Amino acid sequence: MNDTDTTPDMPGMPDWEKRFRAPRVSLPDWAEDAPHRCLFMSNATGTYELYAWDRSTGAQRQVTDRPNGTTDGVLTPDGEAVWWFSDTDGDEFGIWMSQPFGGGEDSPAVPGLAPSYPGGLAIGRDGTAVVGRSTDEDGTTVHVVRPGAEPVEIYRHRESAVVGDLSHDGTLLALEHTEHGDAMHSALRVMRLDGTTVAELDDTRGGEEELGLEVLGFAPVEGDGRLLVGHQRRGRWEPMVWDVIGGTQRDLSIELPGDVSAEWFPDGSALLIVHSHEARDELWRYELGTGALNRIATPAGSVSGATARPDGHVEYLWSSAAEPPYIRSTSGDAVLDPPGPRAPASVAVEDVWVDGPGGRIHALVQRPAGAAGPLPTVFDIHGGPTWHDSDAFAAGPAAWVDHGYAVVRVNYRGSTGYGREWTDALKHRVGLIELEDIAAVRAWAVASGLADPARTVLAGGSWGGYLTLLGLGTQPDSWAVGLAAVPVADYVTAYHDEMEALKSLDRTLLGGTPEEVPERFAASSPLTYVDAVRAPVYISAGVNDPRCPIRQVENYVDRLAARGAVHEVYRYDAGHGSLVVEERIKQVRMEIDFADRYLGCGAP
Known part of the structure; x- marks a missing residue:
């Protein structure tokens, strides 16, 4: 293991810490009518913040500077202002602020709107803004805000909805909504800014055959009413073009395996296709006039x-598990390189397919170079749940590998990228289904000689933290240590305390509220099985977390303490995770130290 490095950039620092501290930049967004003006996110100061970049002069400046960081921001179409979302210490509840692109004072972007959870934002060329909001009291509301005028509410519903996009001329609004009660499958409504409906698109069928739709964007051409839409009609995500005014739908039938997303080329003549299949991504250009599909060359890995x-030209952010991220253009030029040293490389992933109770399960495996098993092994479970692990650079798994552990990441049922049926399998037996798949992959890891069965660690954050606590209680003989970050721990209390949009998701997943289906909430709650937990468990939680609130974590911890179970808890002043680099390093160090202590491991 290459544990330390004495190069001038970060002398004597372990590689795993360098990967967190190395400056990173996001793919720059650009203003539609001033494409030389860009906005990106970076951790260059040690906290993730927003930065403005004038490509015509090369000038960059930091826009936001807050103790707990800032990630949500957009440019106005003319590039004159940056809108950024201001919450309180990561609680995701706040207001939109505005700052001139060239610098200056921040001011409320929408005076008159009270704080809320964000529900999407679209800004028109005339300065009109459409603001989506969510609160526990009002559900979802959408407001139109014209320059110099008071906000006008044009939409309200108890179920979740999100502002999708404004047409190029600013007259049409595309909205994703779940008025039908299924938060996993949205329907679409196109409205005028007075709130009247122009057209509806709804693929939901009721029962077990709900299909989802998503807004990918209006055509970027004046007077063009075409809306690019993502749909699941053939069992996976793929794009189509909906002529909202004419009422026609054009199925593009792009024959690529896996999920397909798209965005417009700026002249509206072609689509940029992002193809995701088996944890890796490709880029293609689709000509709308001829149907020609041409590959855009990128290395094997993930396009974020x-x-x-x-x-x-196309600009893209690429990485692999072995190689740190960079931003490049199809012109061959580097686009935006972060300041300072590049993160050290890690090891490549191996693809593993395991037969499970619901079909073949895809897992990604990393192990220390040259190491022979059986090894202490971390099953690092992704959040979401509708997300997936990919062949992308991740400092967390790389840190475990540096410390002599194998890392296994499982794209369990509920994960995206393997078709609608795989994702939608996650209903009613929530948590238990994913753990069946994780158990099957663990059995493979032990039988193959990779994992030492006495030194297997179940770990994850958010939904992965939830699965960790649930797995420790329902599979107590399988796990030697558990590491749960920002988890759901007491499902009933979590439901009552969480943000409104997540209540909708939980009702969809479990088929109702805790009062309507108490047996399902009980079967899926880690608190139900807390007395069966035998492994030492480490829990970290943000005290301002609106997604996995702190009270339900404390309920679980109190039960562990009451029975004298081995556990440690770390509470920190942030929300659903931290945007501060040193805080992230601290948490990873504490997790590794905890596992080493109880497994008898240590850096080789």
Whole structure:
């Protein structure tokens, strides 16, 4: 293991810490009518903040500077202002602020709107803004805010909804909504800014055959009413073009396996296709006039973001598990390199397919170079649940590998990227289904000689933290240590305390509220099985977390303490995770130290 390095950039620092501290930048967004003006996120100061970049002069400046960081921001179409979302210490509840692109004072972007959870934002060329909001009292509301005028409410519903996009001329609004009660499958409504409906698109069928839709964006052309829509009609995500005014739908039938997303090229003649399949991504250009599909060359790995520029070139953010991220253009040029040293490389992933109770399960495996098993092994479970692990650079798994552990990441049922049926399998037996898949992959890891069965660690954050606590109680013989970050621990209390949009998701997953289906909430709650937990368990939680609130974590911890179970708890002043680099390093160090202590491991 290459544990330390004495190069001038970070002398004597372990590689795993360098990967967290190395400056990173996100793919720059650009203003539609001023494409030289860009906005990106970086951790260059040690906290993730927003930065403005004028490509015509090369000038960059930091826009936001807050103790707990800032990630949500957009440029106005003319590039004159940056809108950014201001919450309190990561609680995701706040207001939109505005700052001139060139610098200056922050001011409320929408005076008159009270704080809320964000529900989407669209800004028109005339300065009109459409603001989506969510509160526990009102559900979802959408307001139109014209320059110099008071906000006008044009939409309200108890179920979740999100502002999708404004048409190029600012007359049409696309809204994703779940008025039908299924938060996993949205329907679409196109409205005028007075709140009247222009057109509806709804693929929900009721029962077990709900299909989802998503807004991918209006055509970026004046007077063009075409809306690019993602749909699941063929069992996976793929795009189509909906002529909202004409009422026609054009099925593009792009024959690529896996999920397909898209965005417009700026002249509206072609689509930039992002193809995700078996934990890796590809880019393609689709010609709307001819149907021609041409591959855009990128290395094998993951594309975390891509955008088509007005000059026809495509810029993309790429990485793999072994290679740290970079941003490049199809012109061959580097786009935006972060300041300072690049993160050290890690080891490549191995693909594993395991037969499980619901079909073949895809897992990604990393192990220390040259190491022979059986090894202490961390099953690092992704959050979401509708998300997936990919062949992308991740400092957390790389840190475990540096410390002599194998790392296994499982794309269990409920994960995206393997078709609608795989994702939608996650209903009613929530948590238990995912753990069946994780158990099957663990059995493979032990039988193959990779994992030492006496030194297997179940770990994860958010939904992965939830599965960790649930797994420790329902599979107590399988796990030697549990590490749960920002978890759901007491499902009933979590439901009552969490943000309104997540209540909708939980009702969809479990088929009702805790009062309507108490047996399902009980079967899926880690608190139900807390007395069966035998492994030492480490829990970290943000005291301002609106997604996995602190009270339900404390309920679980109190039960552990009452029976004298081995556990440690770390509470920190943030929300659903931290945007501060040193805080992230501290938490990873504490998790590794905890596992080493109880497994008898240590850095080789």
